[in-house]
Amino acid sequence: MSVLTIENVSKTFTTKRGRVVQETHALADVSLSIDEGEFCVIIGASGCGKSTLLRMIDGLTAPSSGQILLKGRPITGPGPDRGVVFQHAHLLPWRTVRKNVEFGLECLGVGQRERRERAATYIDMVGLSGFEDHYPAQLSGGMQQRVGLARAFAVEPEMLLLDEPFGALDAQTKLVMQGELERIWGVRRSTALLITHDIEEALFLADRIIVMSNRPGRVAQIVDVPFARPRRDDLRSDPEFAKMKFQLWDALKSGTAGRAA
Amino acid sequence: MASTTKPAAATFDPTGPMLMWTLRITSVIALLAAWEWYGRKPESFTIAPVSEVATAMWDGFASGDFGRALAGTMLTMVVGYVIAAVIGVGVGLWIGVSRYAQNTIEPLVHAGYATPVSLLIPILGIYTGLELRGRIILVVLWCVFEILVNTSTGIKEVPPALIDVGKSFNASKFDLYRKVVLPAARPYIFLGLKIGVGRAIRGAVTAELLLSAANLGRVLLGAQSTFDIPTLLAGIVLTMLLGLVLMRLASLVERRSLAYRTA
Amino acid sequence: MARQTAFRAAVPAVALVLVAAACGGGDDDASTSGGDGATSIRVANTSPTQPGFVPAKFGVITYGENFGLDMTIDDFTTFDSHAVATQTVLSGRADVVAGSLVSNLLLNEQGQDFKLFCPYIAQDDFVIAGANGIDSVEDLFDPNTRVALDSPGGAGDVILNAMLQALGQDQTAADIPGIQILESSGLRTTAFASGDVDATVIHDYQYYEAAEQATDPVIIASLFEEVPDFVKEGHAAPAAWLEENAELAANYCAAVLMGMRELSADYDAFVGAVEEFADVEEMPDDETLRALHTSAVDYGFWPGEDGGLSEESITFMAEVGVKSGLLEEVPAYEDVVAVDILERALELVEEQS
């Protein structure tokens, strides 16, 4: 059953510098639907509007035309049913790791004790136990990104929106974190929408991969990923995995990926 | 190689602070000695020797004059500063968050910010009164704009991304200001408050010199018109020390509360 | 690292010491003008040249030549305090201070051997102004009377004390219970006009400006009417310099005296001198200048005839200083005035006319 429906969404940014008005067509006529409990991954070239699409789903930006329905209702703003991991961690620098993770819970009015417990759970889950009282400035970029993950998980949303959460990580940590995400997600199976540039990451995590064309972004291709869950690291050496990797690579390579397929 | 340089550095390290202190103290002594020598030259009229200044300082405190003056100046300064801080941060926040205030009040603030308050003293005196109230109002005028402009700048400079974080995590409007905007603007606000301390001291002493003479200003004026150079210099040194101590204190408070940035 | 920091801490201090030493050393080479054959004097003024102060500059520029002087307006420099002007002379960058007589006596008592040798301006147009029912000097000492004055030792303070003394009052400004220290006469004027104070000491033209607003304003006393012996400012120089440059100083003073005589006698010349020498933003109107000129002539602002630094007047001023608590004692006349130079100057003037 589809929980999120994107219907003919376009987005044009208008920037004014003095008298010069510049229009950027970020997205053009994107239609898509995501099923409940589905792990959906969007890949596409830089600047093709992935983050923009995610922000519209979160409710931070409105589409220029078309509409986005969440459980049948148009999105009017952010809600506790969605949790976001931003492309750049965007932690609150004056809050410790623990307080950052508790932030969303505080806003929802969750009591102090439960906040503590949940924060501890998710900090542990992203492997940052022992860093609870550190400030973001004392963490590496990758660690900050993991705090961002914990912050989004902590509100336990029905839908997770993840914008390149592992972009800042080294290859090795990235693999570990992908495995972790797959495991954590597997526990609650909330709907997830993840953006990445990394084809292998997409294949490892996704039930379905949406390949977007270059700007203005449109849906170029949709690829179903058949691998069973839970997925383990040895999946990466599976011949079918390698084959799909090539296929996706091909689709991505050309700006007009959709027509090639 | 590495193993030979390392112990050397290690043995040098403990002497580091000591060497620094030795040099610091030596240079202070050298400075005082030079001052004394220069002040003792018969043609040095406006510079009294440091020993006489120290005596004047001692006498000033022993007679209670300096203590009273210092207390009076600090009272003026503190009352004025607190009022300025409340108004400055309050109105600064308002300008920062409200389009309306930005259009109506901000131009006035900028005009006030650019006006040298001391030029207005004779005119202001009529409206503010010449005694304590007038001096306090001058202190407020002296530092309120600094605090205000810094505060409103801080609010405007809050990274939009952090606001998005707040919204995205369902912060209410109140929470958004309390938990995101205000803390994000804090470095600016504290900077304004810190600069404000220095300006409040200058404002207090200037008001005491130019509005109606009182406290430290009166000490300085009295010493000046009677050519009591040692007391004059002692008063100046005292004013400088007051500034130094309070600014240090302000920096300390600022560093403490913004520790997260460099921690 | 620590060593670097330490050096960095030391650098400013060392630099300061060097600068101080350099300044100190520089003084020794600073040229002192004067000596044999010198024809100019560098004058340090302690306040801007008000319209009433013009005779000295006027005389030196106009008649200097007659007395072998070769001076221009650049030989006069205005400083903003007596202390700085004095320091300039002590450092050898000027020869003569034109400044407050009481300040000069005070300096003398503090061991700076400066002697007065020539008048500058004898009187002032300060008045004691009263309002809100305050109309006598006795009223000033009423605890409910708010009196604005500058700080002890300032011009207004000395003038008030001189008036009190001349009026036979035993008390001084220090005994006024309701005193409020306002340094600038402009601020005292606004305070008086707006009713923030009931009495003050200001210039008479300031009084007339304020009188329009004040309630029941009166002039309680006027300096030049009450205190003929007052000496406001004079020319002074270190005794040693005067000894070495006696003739030069006499020539200079002769030119000053000539200027005073000329401006006393000729109103138009006075107007011209104000135009040329006074530090005023705009020319005062004719009425004001005429009133000033009349007072100056009638009350001896410019003592061109006798030089003005008489023993009585100096003693009177010293007594005012003592009563005000500025001076310890009345100094011996010869210790503070170089009478011979002033007399020589008067002789030179007589020779000329």
Ligand SMILES: Nc1ncnc2c1ncn2[C@@H]1O[C@H](COP(=O)(O)OP(=O)(O)OP(=O)(O)O)[C@@H](O)[C@H]1O
């Ligand atoms: N607020 C904005 N105002 C104007 N233009 C914008 C704005 N946000 C995004 N854009 C433009 O929209 C386009 C898409 O931006 P977006 O951030 O969605 O790209 P992206 O696909 O996430 O890229 P990347 O993979 O590099 O993160 C870009 O050309 C960008 O310049």
Ligand SMILES: [Mg+2]
């Ligand atoms: Mg992006």
